[in-house]
Amino acid sequence: MKRSLVILVKRRLIWTVIVFVGVMCPLLAVSYYIPTADVAGDAANMLIYSSDSEGFSFSYPRNWVLRTERDYSSEAIIENVTFESPDKKAYGLMQVMKMSGTVPEYVLKYQKKMVPGYDSLSFRQEMKGDKQYFILGYSRGSGAARLDAEEYFFQNGEKVYRFSFFYPEAQQKQYAGLVHTMLESLTL
Known part of the structure; x- marks a missing residue:
């Protein structure tokens, strides 16, 4: 047995x-x-940053560098998150600011402080669903060093959420889509 x-x-x-x-x-x-991109699609190339204290989140490319700052001597900036491409050609920020005025007033002051050399300056208001936001666009420089900038402002009471993205004008096709992908992922 x-x-x-x-x-x-x-x-x-x-x-x-x-x-x-x-x-x-x-x-x-x-x-x-089997590469993960084949299984998970574009989502595999993006990470999500989420701010617990300010209640926003957005996606950014996996291989980009992201830095956060929350301690400021200025009372106007509450939180600042910067991001940068691996080649350091494209970069941007997500900033939460406390403002006593409106976004158009802030942009008008901002324009007066800009150093000479900016052109193609445009400022407009748009609506997406029930959200109203402002877009500031401009370019600076010449030749290969020319940069395009897109800045989006969302106002919520005294707080303004500023999403800015800067990239070489020559690589506009490469980065413009990424700007909109990141912006679409932004939740406030």
């Missing part, structure tokens, strides 16, 4: 190992050879 029990346990152990190897090896091989 003991001998038959040992043989039975050995057979079950052998079958368990065969089934385990037969199932796990193909799964491990598939997971190793």
Whole structure:
């Protein structure tokens, strides 16, 4: 009886190992050879930043550098999140500011402080669903060093959420879509 029990346990152990190897090896091989982008799509290339204190979040490319700051001597800026491409050509920020005035008043003061060399300046108000926001666009520089800027302002009471993105004008096709993808992912 003991001998038959040992043989039975050995057979079950052998079958368990065969089934385990037969199932796990193909799964491990598939997971190793199929890139995650094929499985998860574009979402695999994006990460999400979420601010618990200010209640906003947005997606940004996985390989970009992101920095956050929450301690300011200025009472106007509550939180500042900067992001930068690996090649350091494109960069931007998400900023939460406390304002006593309106966004158009702030932009007017901002325009007066801008150093010479900015052109193609445009400022407009738009609506998306029930959200009203303002867009400030401009360019600066010349040749290969010319930068385009897109700044979006969302006002919520005294707080203004500013999403700014700067990229080389020559690479507008590459970065313009990314700006809008990041902006679409922004939740306040």
